[in-house]
Amino acid sequence: GYMVPYVPFQHREDHTLAQPANHIVRGRRGVGKSTLIRRAADLLKDTRSILCVIDMQAYSTLSGEDLSRELFVDICSTLSSEFSVFASTAGVNIDVAPLDRVRDGIADMTISAARAPISIKRALTSLTKATQSNVYVFLDDFHLIHRELQPGLLHSLLASLKGANSWLKVVGISSILNTYDPKTGQGLQTPGDAQYISLDLTLENPEAAEAHLRSILKGFLNAIGYDLSNAVMTDAAFRRLAWANAGVPRDFLQMFGRSLEHSSRNKHSSVTLSDINVAIGEFGQQKLSELDLDARNDAGIIRRMLDSLERLCLEEEKINAFLIRSGNSQERAIVQILSDLRLVHLIHQSITPDKAGERFEAFILDYSLFT
Numbered sequence: 001g002y003m004v005p006y007v008p009f010q011h012r013e014d015h016t017l018a019q020p021a022n023h024i025v026r027g028r029r030g031v032g033k034s035t036l037i038r039r040a041a042d043l044l045k046d047t048r049s050i051l052c053v054i055d056m057q058a059y060s061t062l063s064g065e066d067l068s069r070e071l072f073v074d075i076c077s078t079l080s081s082e083f084s085v086f087a088s089t090a091g092v093n094i095d096v097a098p099l100d101r102v103r104d105g106i107a108d109m110t111i112s113a114a115r116a117p118i119s120i121k122r123a124l125t126s127l128t129k130a131t132q133s134n135v136y137v138f139l140d141d142f143h144l145i146h147r148e149l150q151p152g153l154l155h156s157l158l159a160s161l162k163g164a165n166s167w168l169k170v171v172g173i174s175s176i177l178n179t180y181d182p183k184t185g186q187g188l189q190t191p192g193d194a195q196y197i198s199l200d201l202t203l204e205n206p207e208a209a210e211a212h213l214r215s216i217l218k219g220f221l222n223a224i225g226y227d228l229s230n231a232v233m234t235d236a237a238f239r240r241l242a243w244a245n246a247g248v249p250r251d252f253l254q255m256f257g258r259s260l261e262h263s264s265r266n267k268h269s270s271v272t273l274s275d276i277n278v279a280i281g282e283f284g285q286q287k288l289s290e291l292d293l294d295a296r297n298d299a300g301i302i303r304r305m306l307d308s309l310e311r312l313c314l315e316e317e318k319i320n321a322f323l324i325r326s327g328n329s330q331e332r333a334i335v336q337i338l339s340d341l342r343l344v345h346l347i348h349q350s351i352t353p354d355k356a357g358e359r360f361e362a363f364i365l366d367y368s369l370f371t
Contacts, residue, residue, distance in 0.1 A: 002223040007215045010208070012133060013197050014039035022158070024188060025188065026174040027339045028197030029290060030250035033171045035137050036199065039170075048133040051085060052078040060144040065113045067149060068156055069106055072116050075137060075160075076103035076123075083127055094130045097125040117159035128165035136164035138236065141293065142170030150178040150289055151187030162188040168194070175336040176295060200247075200271050204346060209247030216249055217256065233259075233271035240273055244280050244367040255279045279319045284368025291341050298337070305334045306313075306343060306369075313365055320370065323353065323360040335363065342366060 008014075009032070017023055017040040027033050039307065043050055052075055059071055080096045080103065087094045102119045105111035111119055111238050112151060125136060131240035137157070154170065161168055170179060179194070180187035189196040218228050226232055233241075241259065243250040256271075258279035263271045292299050313320055338344045 001351065004219045004223050007219060009036065009039070009199070010212060011267070013199060014043060016197055017169060018043040020165075022194035023197050024177070024179055024190065024194050025169065025171040025197045025199065026177060026246060028342055028349075029173060029284060029294065030248040030342065031199040032249055034140055035195075035201060037140055037169070037171060040136075041138070044136065045121075048086075048131065050079060050082045050128075050133050050135045051138070052082065052136070053138040054078075056139055056141045056144050057237070060146075063149055063312055064148060065353075068116065068153060069109070069143070071153070072120065072160070073103055073107045076100070076106070076120065079124070079127075079135060079137075083131065086131060086133065090131070090211045092131065094127060096127065098126060102117050104279050107178075114158075117156050120160040121162070121164050122361050124161065124164040124166050131164070135161065135164070136169060137161065137166065138169045138171065140171050143176035147176065147178045151181035151184065154188050154225075155186035158193060170194070170268060172214075173294060173340045174200070175333065175340045201245055204349060206243065209214065210242045212237070213242050213245070213247065213249060213252050216253070220253075234273075237271055237273050237339045239275055244276070244371075246342060246366075248342055251283070251342060255283055258282060277367075280367045281371045287342055287366070287368060291343070294341060295337055302334055302337055302341075305331070308367065309335075309338075309344065310369055315371055321347070321362060323351070323362055324364075326350065326359040332361075335361075339363065343369070 013025075016037055017025065017036060025033055025036060037053060040264075044051060049178065050269065054071070054074060059067055062070060076099055080099045083094060083096050083099070087096075102111065102123050104115075106116050126155075127133075128135060142150065149241040154168075157168055158167075168188070170177070178187075180189045191194055214228060221228055221232060230237070239253065241256060245255060255276070256279075259271045259275045262278050266275065268275060291302060295302055309322060311320055324332050327334070335344060339346055343366050344363045345366060346361060346363055350359050351362055352358055353360060
């Protein structure tokens, strides 16, 4: 295969995530959250660290004690295996049986959901002291858990790990994560319990977004003997591609691939604006499908908001931009979800178009909604 050079995260977020601390990683779909986990795990592989990476999609249909029990069982099983591998590699003798007994007790319900955190904590404390290691539990796509259940589950997880040289890394889409409930005091409160890591590179800073995407694309092109020049695509076409993807690397690369297909099919000597526009339009249906996956509990109201924005911008005002008043309104919360799902894009965080004191955020519709 071809070797493509790794393009570092903009602010060394992978090194931050690899630190012994609790973190909440937020970002839109496709910005590299799962890649960040893999990169942090790579940085930790040669240290005295025990890793557990859980894909939360498998637990998204569960609720109540079923949810916490199944997750705790899998975390205990993974950590038990990893401690055994660590002991074998390091040539030390440790006893993972207490952790296995906790796992079995949770599974057969002899250990209740309420007692599970303290039982796990005792077992992990003993193991991390014996191995002088740190435990890192990564929860990828945590936003797929029902929003109302997230704070309580995180509260139990934190109770299981806190004080046991064990750290929790929660990863998900910004506006669908619900990591703390102020009414109950459950969850991860920032900055006391956990620190935020944001991966969003938005159109508020288009130059930075373009530079990052240019570096990534150059790596792929150089691997097969090309450079990012007019022989591949014009500057105008590249800017359209970067702007249409709002700085999201995965979308950018997938759409470039589709643009290449259209360019080849139409026998163009390089990727043109028309090739990119067709690819953008095709990609829109995939984004709408992802809406149903990521925000299925609120998909109806989100789609209605999107329809309203399309009518307002494209039919009534004949412009692809709109303002939403800053503040804690339901409309703004839904627009934030649309932004995280890459169906609208933030271009300015704070403007006062009419009078001082009235602040708005400016967004544009995604190109796929009208190309």
